[in-house]
Amino acid sequence: MDEKESETHALFLTLFTANEPAIRAYVRRLVPTRQDSADVMQSIALVLWRKFEELRNPEEFRPWAFGIARYEALGWLRDKARNRLVLAEDVLEVVAEESSQQESRLAAQRDALADCLEKLPGDQRELVLAAYAPGASIQNVADRSGRTVAAFYQWLHRIRGRLMNCTHRALKAEGLS
Template identity: 30%
Template structure:
């Protein structure tokens, strides 16, 4: 039984790690005080772990976690109801929906980025790999590739522009 609990906790932690930036952004969009944000985020993390057994793995995790965050933010707002600048429940719901849509768009963009990276040729792939996988600066890449630092920087800028355009094209194609 102990191993089963550990695996559930491990899965909850893995999901939470990926969802935490989106949940944190949602909380920050509603809760102004940074100390209160940290408290609400911590309450959400605890609630996510405690209720993970109710999560349906066939549905996306981030909207589920944002649903928990909405309830925690609602509790926080009710405690702060005397503050005239507090959002009402409808405004919080609208923010949650908008954040979920933004998270989905970013997820699709990452999928498109993988496709676009796969279409790069040998030299372009090597430059991108050295810069972003190996975290090398243009001067170090120049030494590795017999290029000048300036030409590496320009090539990387052209590659970023190419990838951005590729992602935008794929996004347009997917929305049609």
């Protein structure tokens, strides 16, 4: 790989890594399951890389990637149309369009929540993240916290309320509420 290819590769990885959670969330709203979104994301990553040279302005990466993600997801859904759980294409077009329009608001919410999580004391943040980790056992997390399961759920409910209030305040301060 020569220097130019190496720079292109580095730029692509930087842009893709920064935008991958938003693209994944967008795709997740279009396809039925998380596994489906993982399958579609693999295809999207390959197409994005293959067509990366067509992108003229790196600042336009997210809308460009969303466009590709939309076509890949709709194509995947068309291929799966035999499944009764798949929505009609016109409905999917509406969902895709509304999802694109909502992305900036959702990104602001994700950023605000991440900032609010960072404000929690480390031990509390670790317990919240552990409770919502894939495959987490509330019993194990409650034991780790030194609480009963019932007491842990009460504590988690209070923390979620604090996070929600913090997130709302942050969004309101940015004029996004």
